[in-house]
Structure formats: structure tokens, C-alpha cells
Amino acid sequence: MATRPAAPVAPPAGPPHPPRRPPWPWPRRAGRRPAERRQALTFWLFTGPFLAGLLVFSYVPIAWSLWLSLFEARSTVTPTEFVGLDNYVTMLADGDFLRSLGTFTVFAAFAVPATFALSLGLALMVHRVRFLKPFFRSAFFLPTACSYVAASLVWKMSVFNGVRFGLANTVLGWFGVDSVAWLASPEPPWYWLVIVTLRLWLQAGFFMILFLAALQNIPQELYEAAAVDGARTGWQTFRHITLPQLRATSAAVVLLLLIAAYQAFDEFYNLLDKATWGRPPLVYLYNLALGENQDYGLGSAGALLLALLICLVTLLQGRLLGFGRGADR
Amino acid sequence: MSAATGVKAAPARAGGPRPRSARAVLGGAGLYTATAVAALLFLVPFYLIVRNALATDAEITGETWTFFPTDPQWSHIGELFSDPSVPFARALWNSLVVGVGHTVGTLLLCSTAGYGLARIPYRYSRAVFHLVLGTLMVPAAVTFVPSFVLVSSLGWVSSLRGLIIPGLFSGFTVFLFRQYFLGFPRELEEAARVDGLSHWSAYWRVVVPNSLNFFAAIAVITFINGWNAFLWPLVIGQDMEYWTVQVALSSYLTAQTVNLHLIFMATAVSVLPLVVVFVVLQRWLVQGVARTGIKG
Numbered sequence: 276m277a278t279r280p281a282a283p284v285a286p287p288a289g290p291p292h293p294p295r296r297p298p299w300p301w302p303r304r305a306g307r308r309p310a311e312r313r314q315a316l317t318f319w320l321f322t323g324p325f326l327a328g329l330l331v332f333s334y335v336p337i338a339w340s341l342w343l344s345l346f347e348a349r350s351t352v353t354p355t356e357f358v359g360l361d362n363y364v365t366m367l368a369d370g371d372f373l374r375s376l377g378t379f380t381v382f383a384a385f386a387v388p389a390t391f392a393l394s395l396g397l398a399l400m401v402h403r404v405r406f407l408k409p410f411f412r413s414a415f416f417l418p419t420a421c422s423y424v425a426a427s428l429v430w431k432m433s434v435f436n437g438v439r440f441g442l443a444n445t446v447l448g449w450f451g452v453d454s455v456a457w458l459a460s461p462e463p464p465w466y467w468l469v470i471v472t473l474r475l476w477l478q479a480g481f482f483m484i485l486f487l488a489a490l491q492n493i494p495q496e497l498y499e500a501a502a503v504d505g506a507r508t509g510w511q512t513f514r515h516i517t518l519p520q521l522r523a524t525s526a527a528v529v530l531l532l533l534i535a536a537y538q539a540f541d542e543f544y545n546l547l548d549k550a551t552w553g554r555p556p557l558v559y560l561y562n563l564a565l566g567e568n569q570d571y572g573l574g575s576a577g578a579l580l581l582a583l584l585i586c587l588v589t590l591l592q593g594r595l596l597g598f599g600r601g602a603d604r
Numbered sequence: 605m606s607a608a609t610g611v612k613a614a615p616a617r618a619g620g621p622r623p624r625s626a627r628a629v630l631g632g633a634g635l636y637t638a639t640a641v642a643a644l645l646f647l648v649p650f651y652l653i654v655r656n657a658l659a660t661d662a663e664i665t666g667e668t669w670t671f672f673p674t675d676p677q678w679s680h681i682g683e684l685f686s687d688p689s690v691p692f693a694r695a696l697w698n699s700l701v702v703g704v705g706h707t708v709g710t711l712l713l714c715s716t717a718g719y720g721l722a723r724i725p726y727r728y729s730r731a732v733f734h735l736v737l738g739t740l741m742v743p744a745a746v747t748f749v750p751s752f753v754l755v756s757s758l759g760w761v762s763s764l765r766g767l768i769i770p771g772l773f774s775g776f777t778v779f780l781f782r783q784y785f786l787g788f789p790r791e792l793e794e795a796a797r798v799d800g801l802s803h804w805s806a807y808w809r810v811v812v813p814n815s816l817n818f819f820a821a822i823a824v825i826t827f828i829n830g831w832n833a834f835l836w837p838l839v840i841g842q843d844m845e846y847w848t849v850q851v852a853l854s855s856y857l858t859a860q861t862v863n864l865h866l867i868f869m870a871t872a873v874s875v876l877p878l879v880v881v882f883v884v885l886q887r888w889l890v891q892g893v894a895r896t897g898i899k900g
Contacts, residue, residue: 314726317720322716322717322721324713324716326735328769329736332751332772333773336753339750343750343753352753352756404635404636404639406636411640411643415646418646420875420878421832421875421878422834424850425875427857428856429871430649431857432656433649434649438665445669480646481893485894487894541850545858561835565752578748585742586741
């Protein structure tokens with residue numbers, strides 16, 4: 276109902292139009308060859324360099340590792356011992372690999388909703404604030420300039436330092452609570468708090484900007500119409516106007532957050548350096564392929580399994596949230 | 605459009621300074637308090653970096669919290685750059701080269717490819733576009749094992765080439781450029797073409813100069829990502845000589861001895877350039893993120 280004013284702008288639906296092709300004697304048949312060739316040349320002039328690089332640095336590695344994954348390939352990239360699907364079987368039976376997928380699942384289950392909620396919350400606050408708005412926006416956005424490594428350093432050495440002088444333990448001390456060994460022990464799993472807050476700090480501002488842009492695009496008339504209809508401001512308008520209007524952005528944000536979560540490496544590597552717990556898939560693959568064994572066969576098989584998994588989740592999520600249709604028109 | 609919104613906004617504006625209910629005032633105060641507290645929390649890590657970088661180890665590990673070092677130790681900067689165990693100046697230089705190389709290369713390669721896909725009709729352009737999209741399905745980080753295999757057999761491990769070149773071919777950036785050029789006003793190019801310019805020169809003389817905002821946004825984002833990248837430089841920069849800033853920072857974290865003030869001075873020096881870039885170019889960055897993020 277409330278979307279009424281927007282409706283007439285949309286063009287009438289397409290079906291009655293016939294396909295837009297010129298009448299039969301198509302002009303490009305005779306005598307147009309040189310022009311067409313010039314067009315092709317221009318096309319390759321623009322896209323050729325990129326495409327060549329893409330083939331060499333994206334497709335060749337994938338094909339190569341597909342091949343490697345079928346071989347026994349320790350410390351060599353030109354293996355000779357064909358093992359069929361053994362590497363895949365080994366990976367799927369490997370408790371550590373499966374545990375790393377479990378670690379990822381726990382991580383995503385906490386980090387994705389938390390980042391989503393916080394960035395939306397910050398966006399709503401900054402959107403409503405009048406006074407000092409640019410300052411607040413910058414304050415939340417500034418962590419985007421920080422790297423995961425730098426943030427890990429601050430989190431590990433200062434904020435969540437397990438000894439007494441760490442900031443968190445200092446604050447706990449003011450309330451008479453004993454120091455917590457945040458990262459040094461998996462029981463209780465406080466390290467999740469460290470990892471998730473780090474990601475929150477780094478990412479929330481970035482996604483806040485996306486939500487802010489989307490909030491600014493919501494037509495004010497919707498809220499006015501709702502007010503006329505007697506809707507209470509606050510939760511009611513948020514639930515029935517703001518959230519539905521943010522649907523495309525929300526779908527995109529969830530997808531981007533999930534993809535970012537899959538790629539989690541930096542903070543795990545730096546925070547939990549020598550720990551045997553909390554290893555997401557990329558850290559596991561790193562140790563496998565670039566650690567002592569340099570097992571490229573197993574590493575490739577693991578990477579491909581992970582890529583396959585990501586593809587499936589992405590497609591599934593696209594189906595569920597209708598990503599790509601709403602966002603891109 | 606601006607006229608229309610102006611008219612619509614007028615009645616709401618006029619009612620602006622109306623007497624507000626106690627509840628609204630309270631709500632406003634709550635909003636400002638919450639926002640201010642959140643902003644302070646977000647700035648705490650920056651405060652910690654600066655405080656610890658300039659404090660003595662005794663102040664950092666002290667029994668009571670030192671809010672700010674009484675006698676800021678600026679000498680820590682010199683100590684950082686003369687520390688023989690980590691070639692920090694070299695790492696800064698490498699990061700700068702990698703960041704600039706990434707930015708320039710990406711802008712050149714991805715913008716032209718995006719334009720070709722958006723504007724030059726060709727039989728196979730759909731097929732090429734699908735090749736580009738195909739790489740979006742597989743996040744780059746997952747392919748680091750295969751990419752390392754390739755780059756090591758090219759002999760590019762521990763080299764600037766190896767750090768820069770494989771990262772230049774981002775399907776996502778091409779996608780962003782294509783989307784952008786699809787929305788670029790066609791009339792401008794057609795005027796140039798009527799004047800006898802080829803596609804190529806029309807692109808450089810008309811399209812690019814009119815797209816500088818978008819290029820700037822992509823440039824800032826690419827530079828920040830290049831500077832902050834960790835996994836690939838860790839894999840490729842195996843010689844100390846090819847460490848980037850992030851790899852150098854990480855080496856402090858895994859080192860045997862912990863030298864707190866040095867670690868934080870290193871963090872400060874690595875973060876500071878980006879904070880400056882960030883604050884100066886924020887306008888483009890915000891535009892770029894808002895635009896590219898939504899389309900991505």
C-alpha cells in the first residue's frame with residue numbers, strides 16, 4: 276500500500292513487445308566484415324590484457340590444483356604418483372579438517388549476525404543524529420583503515436592480554452573480578468569473544484556505510500504515509516517500513532559477511548599462533564600446504580572442497596534471499 | 605529531483621523547532637549518549653596504540669592504569685627503525701610499492717576490461733563476462749594454495765612481482781567497473797565518436813576524465829586492501845627482504861621475546877599512513893563503498 280507513489284514510475288511490463296530485431300535483411304551480412312573485425316579488435320584491446328591475466332592467475336591455478344589433487348604431491352608441484360581420489364577421501368576423513376569446518380561454522384554463527392546487527396544499529400543511530408554526524412560516522416568508519424594484523428596485535432597485547440595489565444582485565448579488576456586468560460586456554464572458550472569483537476570492530480563501520488546509503492534512499496513519503504495511517508514511530512515503522520526497504524542491502528551484506536568469514540585467516544593466525552584450538556579452514560590449509568610437509572596434493576584437495584562448499588552456500592543463500600535480483604535490478 | 609524533494613521536505617522542516625514532548629527529548633538524549641559511548645569504544649584501540657607506543661614498558665605493565673605516559677618516549681621511533689631483527693623501513697617501502705602497484709595496475713586493467721564488457725558489442729562478450737563472473741564464485745583467499753603453486757613454479761616467490769601481479773586480476777573490480785560504465789551517460793561518448801574519435805581515444809579522453817570520482821573511490825579501496833593484505837604476502841614474502849608491513853608486524857607477535865613498546869610503535873607507524881589517507885579521502889571512500897558495496 277505504502278509503495279503506491281513509486282508504482283507509476285515503473286515502465287509497463289514487457290510481454291506485449293515483439294523482440295527488438297530489425298526486419299529481415301539484417302544489415303550486418305554483406306560488406307560489413309572489416310567493421311566487425313575492427314569491433315572485435317577493439318573489444319580485445321580493452322579486455323584482452325585483463326583476460327589473459329585472469330586465465331593465467333585464476334583459471335590455470337585452479338586447473339593445476341585440480342590435477343595436483345589427484346596425485347601424491349609432497350614438496351613438489353610436478354608429481355608423478357597418481358592416487359585418484361585418495362586425497363579427497365583423506366581430507367573428508369581427517370578429523371582436523373572437519374573440525375576446522377566446525378570452527379568456521381561456530382565463528383560465522385556468531386560473527387555474521389553480530390556484525391549485521393551492530394552495523395545496522397550504528398547506521399540507524401548515525402542516520403538519526405544531527406549534531407556531530409560526520410564525527411560519529413568517521414569514528415565508526417575509521418577502523419576500516421586498520422589491518423587485521425594490527426588489530427590482532429592490539430587485541431592480544433593490550434585489550435585482551437591475559438595478564439593483569441590488559442585493558443579488559445584492568446576493567447574487570449575495578450569490579451573485583453579475577454583476571455581471565457582470554458586466549459591461552461580453550462576452556463572456557465573466551466577466545467571466541469576476542470575473535471568476534473575484533474571482527475566487529477574492524478567490519479561494523481564498513482557495513483554501516485552500506486546501510487546508511489540505503490537508509491538515505493528510503494523515500495520520506497513512506498514514513499509520512501505511515502504516520503497518517505496512525506503507525507507509531509519506533510519499532511512499528513522500523514519493522515514494517517525500514518527493514519523491508521533495506522532488503523536488497525541486507526541480502527548483500529549477509530553475503531559479503533559470509534564470504535569474509537570464510538576467508539578468516541589473519542586474526543586466527545596471529546591471535547592463536549601456537550594454539551591447537553580455533554583453527555578455521557584457511558589456517559588448516561596453510562599449515563598443510565605451506566607447513567612442514569608442503570603437501571600440495573592434500574592442500575589442493577582441501578582448497579577445492581572448500582571452494583565447492585562456498586559455491587554451494589553462496590548459491591543457496593542467493594536462492595533464499597533473492598540476492599542479485601533485488602540488489603541489481 | 606532536488607526540487608521535488610525540496611518541496612516535500614518543506615513542511616517537515618517548518619515543524620522542526622516545535623515544542624517537543626518530554627519523551628522525545630529523553631529519546632534524543634538517549635540517542636546521543638548511546639552514539640557517543642559507541643564512538644568512544646570504537647576509538648579506544650587507537651588510543652591504546654598511541655598510549656602504548658609512547659609509554660615505557662613499566663608504564664604499560666604497571667599495577668595501576670596509566671592514562672597517558674607522563675613523558676612520551678619519542679625515541680621509540682628511532683629504536684623501531686634501527687632494530688636489526690626486523691627490517692621495518694624496508695617493510696614499509698615494500699608495502700608502499702605493493703599498494704601503489706596494486707592500485708595503478710588494477711585501475712588500468714580492470715577499468716578497461718569493465719568498459720569493454722559494458723560498451724563494446726561483440727559476439728563473445730557474454731562468454732567473457734561469464735568467465736569473469738566465474739571467478740567471483742571462488743573467493744581469492746581459498747585459491748591461495750593453487751596460486752602459490754603457480755607463482756612458485758614461475759620463480760616469483762620472494763619478489764615484488766610475486767607480491768603484486770597475481771593480485772591485479774580481480775573479477776569483482778571488473779564487475780564493479782562494468783556496472784558503473786553501464787550507467788555512464790551514452791551521449792557523451794557518442795558525441796566523441798561523432799567527432800571521429802575511436803573507442804579507445806574516446807575512452808581515455810572523455811570517459812575516464814568524467815569518471816574520476818569513481819576511479820578515486822576504487823583507488824582508495826584497492827590501496828587500503830593492498831596495504832592491509834596479509835595471507836598472500838605471508839606466503840610469498842618468505843625472505844625478510846620482501847616482508848610487507850603486515851608480515852613484519854606479525855613477526856613481532858610470534859617472536860620469542862616480547863618488546864611491548866616496540867610492538868606498539870610498529871603498529872602505530874603501520875596504521876598511521878592509512879588513517880591519514882583515510883581521513884583525507886573519506887568523501888570518495890564513503891561514496892565508493894556505498895556505491896560499490898550495494899552493487900556488489
